[in-house]
Amino acid sequence: MAIIEGWLPPTRENYDFMMRIWTFYPLFASTQWATSWYGMGKTSVNSRFNIPGRIAWLTMESPGFLTLLYIMNTLTKEQGITDLPWQNKVLAGLFVIHYSYRAVIYPLIAPSMSPIHVAVWGMAIAFQLVNATGIGSWLAAYGPTTASDWEAQLSPWPTLQFALGIATFYLGLAANYYHDDELREIRRREEQRLLRVAKESGSSPQAVDKHYQLPEAGLFKYMLYPHYFVEWVEWTGFYMAAGWSCLPARMFVINEVCAMLPRAVKGKQWYIQRFGAEQVGRRWAVIPGVV
Structure with a gap:
């Protein structure tokens, strides 16, 4: 029990170790360059170890924001912090807004979702737990906890930097919603x-399982994975608002890029x-003018 209590919420020593x-996560993520299926963003192969898409997505994405909320509620009390600055609460709220959509709303409104291999499911859970523990712990106790800390x-332009970071986050979030919906x-x-x-033939309609087409709207005209690119923009805005010395936010951006670029x-x-x-044309993969 003492070991579990040391890790969630983590002690300062365990937080620093984590x-x-x-x-080192980018080294692990780089193995995708040698992977033929998940490296393409495909989450399933024909396998008995596949999990139904909606169930897998909900259970692998939800641990992130749930862990952050738990840590924000418990670590502050353990550290004797009675009230956090509004900046901490805003940043925690942004994290929850993103992942409540990503984990709960996204799989519910998707017309269909392909099965997800249990290995992908497990890696996603691990990513969510470590990432949320790092950001949640920083926001709850191990980062700025007073107005003067912020x-x-x-420094030197705290209000401007925070406002620009939040604006960048929301720009990326809105673009993410748009391209997801496309x-x-x-x-x-x-x-x-x-x-x-089915109506014309008098037969039962077929279910939509895997159907692929080249999207044309928005940034899809210029790149094939704009939903990846704008998510990086989104979390770069979060990192800006948290401050350039915020290690958990910095690693979140770096690790997302390393995980999604391949x-x-x-x-x-x-x-x-x-x-x-010919149909793909001159579209870039994910970063216009670069790759």
């Missing part, structure tokens, strides 16, 4: 087409194989 380990954290619209259109075909690059190869280089 953050040191977290800095003045020093965001991907859903592809399957919604396919679902409607199958319903029309999927985007290999995903472009997959799109070319499926639709042809």
